[in-house]
Amino acid sequence: MKQIVKDHAHAAVEPTAAQVAEWLGGELKDGAGAPGRLSGLATLAEAREDEISFVASDKAVQEAPASRAGLLIVSPHHADALAGRARVVVAEVWAAVARLMERLYPPPAPPPGIHPTAIVGRDVKLGHDVSVGPYCVLGDGCELGDGAVLGPHCILDAACRVGRASRLVARVTLVGRVEIGARVLIHPGAVIGADGFKFELVAGAPLKIPQVGRVVIEDDVEIGANTTIDRAFLYETRVGRGAKIDNLVQIAHNVHVGPGCILAAQVGVAGSARLGAGCLMGGQVGVRDNITVGDGAMIGAQAGLNADVPPGQALQGSPAMPMKQFWRVSAALARLPEYARRLRALEMKDEEESKK
C-alpha cells in the first residue's frame, strides 16, 4: 500500500485561537501559548503542536498535560486544572467540538438539481434546492421537501415522501409507503418499507399475510448502513423523533421506536414491539415481538428481552435481568463448577456421618 501522505482530514480553514474562541462563544485563556494558526482537530494522543484537542472527561484531564495539542477546548470545571495551557473554556465541550468540526470540516455541498440519469416518475413534487444523484429512481407521486438530498442510486417507490433537509446518502431504498420527516439522515444500503415477516401456519404450511401498512420516520432520525425497517401489516411502523439507529439493525413490522432512542449495531426488534422514549440498547440486543419497553430503559449489549420492561430499568443478559444482578450472577456463574464440587463434598460428609 502506498504511503498515505496526509493522515488527518484537511481543514477548510486554519483559524487563530481567538477565532476558535469566538466561534464557540468561549473564553480564551493563556492564549499566548497557542500557535498562530491551528490546522485541525485531533485527539489528545494524536494531536500535533498546531492542532486543537479537547478535554471532555475527568480521565482526559489526566491525559491532557502530555498532549502536544496547541489549543485545548475545556469545560469550566476543568479550566483551572489546565492553567498555563492555551485553552478555550466552553459550557459544553462536546457541543463545542461538534460546532468546531462543522467549521473546520464542512461537508461538501451536494450537487444542485436533478442528475440527468435520475428517473423521475409522474406527479413528483420537488421542493426548492433539492439534489437528486445519478441513477436515482423516483416513483410516481413522490415528494421531496426543500433541500432534501438523495445521493447516487437511491430508489423511492411510488408516493414516498422525504422531508425538508433530509439526506439519503447513497443507495437507500424506500419501498411501499414511506414517510420520512425533516433533517433525517439515512446511510447507504438501508432498506425501509420492505414486507414485514408475517406468516401464519394454515394447514401446516406458512401462509404469507400481505403487508400493506406504511413506515413513518419522524424528524431528526438517523438510520445506519444496511439497516432494515419493515413496513407494517396494517397501519404503521414508526421511528420517533430524534431516534438514532446504527448499522445492520432490524426493525420489524408494526414496531414503534420511541423518540430519542439510541439503538447500537445489529440490534433486532421483533414485530409489534413498543420501545418508549429515550431507550438505550447496546449492540446485538434482541427484543421479542409484542412486548413494551418503558421510557429510558438501558439494555446492555447482547441482552435478550422476552417480557415487558418497566421504565428506567437497566437490564442485561439473555433472558435479561437487572444489570447489577446480571454482574453478580455472571461472577457466580464462573464459579459454578466449584460450587458443584463443594456441594458434593458436603453431601459426602453428610452421607458418612449418616453411616456412623
Place this chain on the structure above:
Amino acid sequence: MKQIVKDHAHAAVEPTAAQVAEWLGGELKDGAGAPGRLSGLATLAEAREDEISFVASDKAVQEAPASRAGLLIVSPHHADALAGRARVVVAEVWAAVARLMERLYPPPAPPPGIHPTAIVGRDVKLGHDVSVGPYCVLGDGCELGDGAVLGPHCILDAACRVGRASRLVARVTLVGRVEIGARVLIHPGAVIGADGFKFELVAGAPLKIPQVGRVVIEDDVEIGANTTIDRAFLYETRVGRGAKIDNLVQIAHNVHVGPGCILAAQVGVAGSARLGAGCLMGGQVGVRDNITVGDGAMIGAQAGLNADVPPGQALQGSPAMPMKQFWRVSAALARLPEYARRLRALEMKDEEESKK
C-alpha cells in the same frame, strides 16, 4: 413533520358485507348491522365503523366487543360468541384475511417490458410478460421465466436463472451461478451467490479456497432485505421449497435449508449445516458449521446450536438445551448468588460443628 392525512392504506374497492362474504366463501351473519360500504381492513383496536376487522384467536374474542369495526371475520369456533355483530364466518380466518387483502389492496402491477436503461447481455432468454426495471444489469445467458419481475437496480451475473412469477423487489444481486425457482420473492438488498467464507490455514496464514458451486432457491421461497446467501465451495447451497427467510440473515456456503423452514431476522447458519424440513428459528439464532438440525425443530431466539438437533426438538439458550430445561435453568440462574450464600452458610455450620 407534516400532518399525515391518510393513515390507512387506501382500498382499491369498497365492498358491501355481502360481497366480502362472497369473496371469502363465508357466511354473513347479522349482516344488517354492517355499514353499506366497507372502506378497508384494520386491527380490532384501530378499526373505524366503516372498516372490517378479524378475530383470529381466543384473546381477540375478548377484545372484539370493544372494537368499532363494522364487520368481523370470524371462525366457526368463535361465531356464536360474537352474535349480534355483523360477521362473516370462514373456516380459516388468516387465509380469509390474506385473500381479502389481495382484493382490497392489490399490489400495483409491475411496468411491462424491459426498461430502456436495463442492460441485457447476450443470449438472455426472456419469458412472456417479464418486467425488468431501470438500471438492471443482466449478464450473458440469463433466463427469466414467464411473468418474472426484476425491480430497479437488480444485478444478475452471467447464466443466472429466475423462475416463473418470481419477483426481485429492487436492488437484489445474484452473483455466480444462481438458480431461482418459481414464485420466489426476494426483498431489496439481498445478495445471493457471493463467495463462501472458506479459508484454510497454510503456513500460518489464511489461504482463500475458491468457491465455484452454485446457489439453488426452490419454488415459493421468500428472502428478506439485506440477507446474504453464499454460494458453495463445490456443488451447491440450497434453500428448500416454501422456506421463509427474514432480513439480515446469513446463510453460508453449502448450507441446506429444508423446505418450509422459517428463519427470523439476523439468524446465522454456518458452512455446510443442514436444516431439516419445517424448522422454526427465532431471531439471532446461530447454527455452527457441519451440524444437522432435524425436521420440525423449534429454536428459540438467540440460541446457539453447536451439535446435531434431533427432529421435533424445542431448544433455547447458548449452548442450546431443551426449552423447558432452559426456562428452569434461567429461573435458577437468577438465584445463583443466593444459592452460593446458602452453600457457604451450610459449610460454615459444618465447620463449626466439626470444631465441637
Place this chain on the structure above:
Amino acid sequence: MKQIVKDHAHAAVEPTAAQVAEWLGGELKDGAGAPGRLSGLATLAEAREDEISFVASDKAVQEAPASRAGLLIVSPHHADALAGRARVVVAEVWAAVARLMERLYPPPAPPPGIHPTAIVGRDVKLGHDVSVGPYCVLGDGCELGDGAVLGPHCILDAACRVGRASRLVARVTLVGRVEIGARVLIHPGAVIGADGFKFELVAGAPLKIPQVGRVVIEDDVEIGANTTIDRAFLYETRVGRGAKIDNLVQIAHNVHVGPGCILAAQVGVAGSARLGAGCLMGGQVGVRDNITVGDGAMIGAQAGLNADVPPGQALQGSPAMPMKQFWRVSAALARLPEYARRLRALEMKDEEESKK
C-alpha cells in the same frame, strides 16, 4: 422448478492425471487407475469416476476408499494409506486444491475498460487495465490502481482510492475518504466509510458528533457481502493486511482490525476497539468499545467481550471466559436446577437435625 441439468461447475479444461500432477508440482502414484481425462473437482462423497477429489484430514482418509473419485490429491502423510488409488501426492493439500481450482474454474475475465454508463468525476486517475462496470459512479479525484475491477453499481465518493488488482464485485459503496490497498476483494452490498455512530448526551438529548476520519483497508483483505465498516470520528478505522471479514459484520468507527484476523459472519466490533494480529472470531461475536484483544486470541461464536483479552487466549460465552471453563460451566449450568434441589435437601436435613 425445472430439472437442473448440470449440477457441477463446468471445468474450462479436462486434464489428464499426469497434467494435474505437473500443475501441482506433485507426484502421481498408481496413475494407471485414473481415467483418461478428469472433468472436474468434487468432494469425496459427491465425486464421479471422472472427477478429482482430495484428502485433507484424517477423517477424509477413512472416507476415501468409498469415494468414486478417479484421482485423489493427498499429503505425503496419507499417501501410503491410499495405495492402489490413483493419487497425486503434494506437500499442502489445500494449497494444491486452490491452485487446481484456478486452472479448472478460472473466473471470467472482467470486461475491459470503462462501461459507457459509468459516471467518472473530474481528476480521476485510472491505472492500466482497469475495469469499471455499468452504472458505477466515481467522485472527483478517485484513484484506481492497475488492474482494479469495479463490478456493476459501485459508488466511490470523491477522493477514494482502490489499489492494484483489487476487486469490488458489485454494488459496493465507499463514502467519505476510503483507501483500499492492493488485491482486496469486496463482496456486494458492503458499505465502507459511513458515519461512525457517535452521539454525546448534551442537555439530555443525543448530539451527533461529525465523523471526519477515514477508513484504510490494507492489502489482501477480503470483506463480505452487506458488511459495514464505519469511518473514524478523527484519524482512522483500519483493517490490517490479509484480514478476512465475512458477511453482515459491523466494524465501528476508529476500530483497528489486526493483520490476518478472521471474523465470521455477523460479528460486531464497537467503537475504538483494537484487535491484534491473527485473531479468530466465530459468528455473532460482540466486542465492546475501547477494549483491546491480544494477538492470536480465539473467540467462540456468540461470545461477548467486555474487557481486554490477553494474547493467545481462547474465550467463549457472554460475558466471555476461558473456553475450557466455558464448557465446564455450561455442563454444570444444565444441572443447576438439580443442584438447587440438592442444596435444599441438605438444608432441610440440617434443619431437622438442629431440631433434635
